[in-house]
Amino acid sequence: MSAEARLREQVCLFAKSLYDRGLTPGASGNISARLEDGRLLVTPTGSCFGRLDPARLSVLDEARAHIDGDAPTKEVALHAAFYETRPAQTGAVVHLHSTHSVALSMLPDTDPEDMIPPLTAYGIMKLGKVKLLPYFMPGDPAMGEAIRGLAGKRSAVVLANHGPVVAGKDLEAACYAMEELEETSKLAILTRGLSPKMLNEAQIQGLVTKFNVEWDD
Numbered sequence: 001m002s003a004e005a006r007l008r009e010q011v012c013l014f015a016k017s018l019y020d021r022g023l024t025p026g027a028s029g030n031i032s033a034r035l036e037d038g039r040l041l042v043t044p045t046g047s048c049f050g051r052l053d054p055a056r057l058s059v060l061d062e063a064r065a066h067i068d069g070d071a072p073t074k075e076v077a078l079h080a081a082f083y084e085t086r087p088a089q090t091g092a093v094v095h096l097h098s099t100h101s102v103a104l105s106m107l108p109d110t111d112p113e114d115m116i117p118p119l120t121a122y123g124i125m126k127l128g129k130v131k132l133l134p135y136f137m138p139g140d141p142a143m144g145e146a147i148r149g150l151a152g153k154r155s156a157v158v159l160a161n162h163g164p165v166v167a168g169k170d171l172e173a174a175c176y177a178m179e180e181l182e183e184t185s186k187l188a189i190l191t192r193g194l195s196p197k198m199l200n201e202a203q204i205q206g207l208v209t210k211f212n213v214e215w216d217d
C-alpha cells in the first residue's frame, strides 16, 4: 500500500472513530493531512465523518488549489494557515463541533488567552495554552488571518460558538490532542463554581520544562 493510500485510510478511520463517539455530529467538522510532497488530503465539504470514502477525499496542491477528489471543506483557509505558520510542527489539522469545548467558549469567565484551566497534567502537556478566537461565519477566510495573527504560537484554538481546531505533527497526534481538549473542557464545566483544586504555577512550569510544552504568550 502506498503512503498516500495509507493516509487516506487513516483520515477515514480517525474521522469515523471521532464521529462514533459523538465528538462531531451530522456533517460537521473537517480534517486535513499533509502528504510527503506537500499536497493535502482534506475531507470533502458536507461530508459525514462516519461515512467518508478514502477514494473521494479532496486533494489540494501546495498552493492549496483543489486538484482532485470531491469539492473540499469550506475551511481550507483555516487549515492552510496552520501549515503556513507552523510548518515544522504541522502534519494534520482537525476541526470538530464537540459539545464541551463549544460550551466553554460561550461562558463569561473563560480566559480568551488561556481558555482551559490547569486541571490535569495531560491537558497542559498535549495542548499548551489554548486560545479562544472570536466568532466567525463558517467558511470565512478571516479565520485564516486570525490563525496567522498567532504567529505559530498556538497549536490549539477554539472558535467561539463554533468549535475547536487542533494542529499536530501527524493525524494521530492532532486527534489525541483534540480529544484531550474536549475532555478537559468537560472537566472545566463539571467543576465550574465548585472551587476545584487546580495545578499551581510550580507544577505547571514543571510540566512545561519536562515535556517541552509550548507555553509562550
Ligand SMILES: O=C(O)[C@@H](O)C(=O)COP(=O)(O)O
Residues within 6 Å of the ligand: 027, 028, 029, 030, 043, 044, 045, 046, 047, 072, 073, 074, 075, 095, 096, 097, 138, 139
Ligand atoms: O461549521 C461549519 O460549517 C464548518 O466549519 C464545518 O465544520 C463543516 O464544513 P465543511 O467541512 O465544509 O463540510
Ligand SMILES: [Zn+2]
Residues within 6 Å of the ligand: 028, 029, 095, 096, 097, 138, 162, 163
Ligand atoms: Zn465547523
